[in-house]
Amino acid sequence: MGYERINFEADSARAVDDEKLKRALVNVTNRFRSARNKASSEVPGWDELRALGREIKKETIENLDRYLLMLEENVKKAGGHVHWAGDGEEACAIIIEIARKNNVKSVVKSKSMATEEVELNTALEAAGIRAVETDLGEYIIQLAGEHPSHIIAPAVHKTKDDISRLFSEKLGIPYLSEPEELTKVARERMRSEFLNAGMGISGANFAVAETGTIVIVENEGNARLTTTVPRIHVALAGIEKIIPRYNDLSLFLTLLARSATGQKSSTYVSFITGPRRKTDKDGPEEFHLVLLDNGRSGILANEQTRESLYCIRCGACLNNCPVYRKVGGHSYGWVYSGPIGAIINPQLLGIDKAPELPFASSLCGACRDVCPVKIDFPRVLLELRHEVKESKAEKGKGLELFIERLSFRLWRTIVTHEKLYGAISSLMYHLQTPFRGKGGSLGSLPYPLSRWTQDRDFPAIAGTPFRERWKKLKREIGQGGRNRNL
Amino acid sequence: MRVYLFVTCLVDTFFPGVGEGMVKVLDRLGVDVEFPRAQTCCGQPAFNSGYREDARAVAGRFISVFGNALKESRDEETYIVCPSGSCATMLKVYYKELLANYPEQLDKLETITKRTYEFSEFLINVTKTADVGARYDGIVTYHDSCHLLRELGIKDEPRRLIEAVRGLEFREMEMHDACCGFGGTFSIKFPRVSVSMLDEKIDCIVGSGADTVVSSDMGCLMNIGGALSRRNIPVKVMHIAELLAQTGSERG
Ligand code: SF4
Numbered sequence: 001m002g003y004e005r006i007n008f009e010a011d012s013a014r015a016v017d018d019e020k021l022k023r024a025l026v027n028v029t030n031r032f033r034s035a036r037n038k039a040s041s042e043v044p045g046w047d048e049l050r051a052l053g054r055e056i057k058k059e060t061i062e063n064l065d066r067y068l069l070m071l072e073e074n075v076k077k078a079g080g081h082v083h084w085a086g087d088g089e090e091a092c093a094i095i096i097e098i099a100r101k102n103n104v105k106s107v108v109k110s111k112s113m114a115t116e117e118v119e120l121n122t123a124l125e126a127a128g129i130r131a132v133e134t135d136l137g138e139y140i141i142q143l144a145g146e147h148p149s150h151i152i153a154p155a156v157h158k159t160k161d162d163i164s165r166l167f168s169e170k171l172g173i174p175y176l177s178e179p180e181e182l183t184k185v186a187r188e189r190m191r192s193e194f195l196n197a198g199m200g201i202s203g204a205n206f207a208v209a210e211t212g213t214i215v216i217v218e219n220e221g222n223a224r225l226t227t228t229v230p231r232i233h234v235a236l237a238g239i240e241k242i243i244p245r246y247n248d249l250s251l252f253l254t255l256l257a258r259s260a261t262g263q264k265s266s267t268y269v270s271f272i273t274g275p276r277r278k279t280d281k282d283g284p285e286e287f288h289l290v291l292l293d294n295g296r297s298g299i300l301a302n303e304q305t306r307e308s309l310y311c312i313r314c315g316a317c318l319n320n321c322p323v324y325r326k327v328g329g330h331s332y333g334w335v336y337s338g339p340i341g342a343i344i345n346p347q348l349l350g351i352d353k354a355p356e357l358p359f360a361s362s363l364c365g366a367c368r369d370v371c372p373v374k375i376d377f378p379r380v381l382l383e384l385r386h387e388v389k390e391s392k393a394e395k396g397k398g399l400e401l402f403i404e405r406l407s408f409r410l411w412r413t414i415v416t417h418e419k420l421y422g423a424i425s426s427l428m429y430h431l432q433t434p435f436r437g438k439g440g441s442l443g444s445l446p447y448p449l450s451r452w453t454q455d456r457d458f459p460a461i462a463g464t465p466f467r468e469r470w471k472k473l474k475r476e477i478g479q480g481g482r483n484r485n486l
Numbered sequence: 487m488r489v490y491l492f493v494t495c496l497v498d499t500f501f502p503g504v505g506e507g508m509v510k511v512l513d514r515l516g517v518d519v520e521f522p523r524a525q526t527c528c529g530q531p532a533f534n535s536g537y538r539e540d541a542r543a544v545a546g547r548f549i550s551v552f553g554n555a556l557k558e559s560r561d562e563e564t565y566i567v568c569p570s571g572s573c574a575t576m577l578k579v580y581y582k583e584l585l586a587n588y589p590e591q592l593d594k595l596e597t598i599t600k601r602t603y604e605f606s607e608f609l610i611n612v613t614k615t616a617d618v619g620a621r622y623d624g625i626v627t628y629h630d631s632c633h634l635l636r637e638l639g640i641k642d643e644p645r646r647l648i649e650a651v652r653g654l655e656f657r658e659m660e661m662h663d664a665c666c667g668f669g670g671t672f673s674i675k676f677p678r679v680s681v682s683m684l685d686e687k688i689d690c691i692v693g694s695g696a697d698t699v700v701s702s703d704m705g706c707l708m709n710i711g712g713a714l715s716r717r718n719i720p721v722k723v724m725h726i727a728e729l730l731a732q733t734g735s736e737r738g
């Protein structure tokens with residue numbers, strides 16, 4: 001798909017100035033974070049559970065081919081259809097084809113990051129098929145024509161007032177200030193959509209290889225309706241959503257609910273194995289599972305970054321990330337944001353589309369602390385940074401990149417030659433004089449350090465570096481004996 | 487017991503007082519301190535920026551300088567101590583990554599990393615001392631440097647050292663473990679984001695009512711200190727080694 005190159009620097013700089021966004025982000029990340037911290041501390045051996053989750057994911061991803069075939073076989077056995085989509089366009093084409101064959105004019109959708117990823121709504125619309133989001137957050141951003149800014153709370157960037165205005169403008173209703181009233185309006189609209197829709201489209205939180213079961217977690221009940229009321233149910237799932245055994249679900253459902261929202265369990269957990277059986281009272285007549293690659297097999301092939309595929313999309317890394325907390329989801333330029341976005345957007349889109357993202361982190365590691373599958377973010381980010389520099393990903397940055405490369409080469413020469421290192425630091429000491437400000441520190445420096453000194457003072461180089469003080473120091477401690485008060 | 491100081495390039499060049507602080511404290515504890523003069527940098531700036539080949543050249547040099555120093559020492563109890571959680575992380579965690587395809591270097595690295603400690607970790611876990619005989623009359627809060635806390639898992643050690651200082655009142659700040667926004671080149675690649683993270687840190691420091699903020703990394707402290715001085719906020723910035731070197735006679 002024709003994505004422009006992601007511009008994190010410009011977008012994030014805009015975002016940090018947005019006071020409304022700032023408040024919304026602090027609120028939501030604080031709320032999710034404390035809920036998650038509480039919920040995880042209630043479970044004895046939480047860290048062991050995370051380690052187990054990681055182990056299982058690792059084994060699954062390493063044997064993905066085998067598990068995928070097992071999944072396909074078992075979905076078919078249960079009477080479902082399985083489709084393989086190499087990329088987003090293919091996924092959309094498959095889904096549109098299913099709709100056409102069945103003369104479907106309108107579809108309802110439950111929340112799914114995969115459908116956001118392939119821009120299914122746009123494709124459906126272009127094919128003349130009406131698609132309505134039924135998750136409240138997704139409904140809001142669909143009305144607004146925006147992208148989700150958080151994995152589990154797509155409309156977190158919107159305030160209550162924003163939503164009231166949006167509803168009034170787009171739905172032609174009076175301004176409603178109470179969230180309950182807004183929810184009621186949305187519900188009423190959706191009810192008729194559910195009844196008219198010829199097809200329900202969902203994502204999948206997990207796909208169980210052993211049984212061919214699709215598992216969907218949610219809190220609003222809309223996904224259950226989406227997957228049962230219309231005649232056809234299509235689930236779109238990334239190939240990494242697979243888990244081997246039905247028995248693994250209790251672990252992953254616990255990890256997901258507690259990490260995502262701090263709930264013991266999500267309000268609705270739907271287990272879907274094939275279409276309606278003769279004995280079932282309800283359910284769709286047809287069930288289709290579309291398995292999406294869209295760059296995932298590329299990640300699989302990269303041993304160093306493969307663990308990016310362990311993610312179960314709980315959003316905990318976003319809520320714990322000090323960068324996400326400031327810049328919000330849209331700065332990451334694509335559907336995935338926060339730490340997980342910083343590592344998978346460049347890998348799924350191609351590193352040349354998002355070469356800045358692996359650098360959009362202070363490497364503080366707070367994400368790794370909470371990730372239920374213990375993705376080692378700093379290590380993966382560092383690996384990707386290396387790949388960016390080794391590739392042609394930044395070729396647009398000609399001169400800047402050239403200067404950077406040269407600087408590191410120069411630095412390397414300096415710090416591998418002690419005498420040169422000493423001489424340069426003494427030279428710099430003298431050169432800094434005109435930049436000295438109050439208290440001796442440096443108030444304004446030329447580019448690139450101007451980017452520091454714009455809002456912060458920079459420390460001055462010491463007149464006598466430690467190496468030059470050492471001899472004297474050594475004499476002093478040598479003479480005075482032990483345990484003196486120096 | 488002998489310690490080879492790795493003061494880090496930042497301390498050597500900008501903050502030699504931190505190195506002096508380490509020397510004073512270690513000497514007080516009866517440790518024989520040495521400074522291998524050929525040392526410069528560990529290579530972290532290049533590694534974190536994706537320039538692994540440059541980083542490797544610098545790392546190779548570090549390994550040979552400190553490898554030779556260790557060889558010279560006849561003391562069984564010989565260590566390398568460094569006043570930075572971040573540089574200690576580079577040595578103890580990321581050198582393995584950087585040198586993964588260089589088995590020869592990896593062998594030498596083994597002997598170095600198992601003797602390498604961050605300063606507060608060394609005091610508490612090797613010298614087994616929390617009270618290093620310091621005195622400081624002030625209200626102190628502590629900023630957890632990310633790498634020390636989350637890569638090396640060191641949280642209580644600096645606090646135990648701080649709390650044992652005479653005359654000092656310790657106050658934990660809100661969000662003490664939140665990143666200050668430094669992140670090495672991150673701070674100049676994305677200055678607006680970095681500073682907005684820093685804003686929140688400064689609020690927490692001021693909110694604690696402390697007159698001195700202490701940390702274990704000059705990277706964080708030059709970031710925090712740079713904002714405090716720019717904004718004329720009268721909170722002192724001190725590396726833990728400088729704090730522990732205080733005897734109470736410094737003021738007036
Ligand atoms: S990377 Fe980990 S913490 Fe982040 S969304 Fe995925 S599972 Fe959750």
